[in-house]
Amino acid sequence: xxxxxxxxxxxxxxxEGSFRAGWMHGLEYDLWKVARSxxxxxxxMKCLDHERANVRELSGLCGGWIxxxxxxxxxxxPLARWLxxxxxxxxx
Numbered sequence: 001x002x003x004x005x006x007x008x009x010x011x012x013x014x015x016e017g018s019f020r021a022g023w024m025h026g027l028e029y030d031l032w033k034v035a036r037s038x039x040x041x042x043x044x045m046k047c048l049d050h051e052r053a054n055v056r057e058l059s060g061l062c063g064g065w066i067x068x069x070x071x072x073x074x075x076x077x078p079l080a081r082w083l084x085x086x087x088x089x090x091x092x
Contacts, residue, residue: 002062003061004064004066007059007061010058011027011066014046015027017045017046018044018046020045024044028065032065032086035059059079064076064079065077065079067085
């Protein structure tokens with residue numbers, strides 16, 4: 001399985017395990033914060049520690065992030081574009 005598909009699958013699995021939702025609204029932004037945290041983070045019904053490292057690793061391997069688009073589903077976004085999306089969201 002390529003890194004992008006593995007990353008999308010991991011993110012979906014985290015959402016399912018934490019909230020019983022295939023892709024929780026805002027998951028991509030929540031997991032960005034989790035991945036950047038220096039310590040394990042409680043997320044829904046789970047404590048993310050091992051998953052946190054896997055998110056960082058897969059993001060690095062594919063050079064970006066996965067977002068959910070209403071009409072397209074799980075979609076890869078290159079890192080530069082993702083950082084711009086995060087910056088715009090934080091300014092709101």
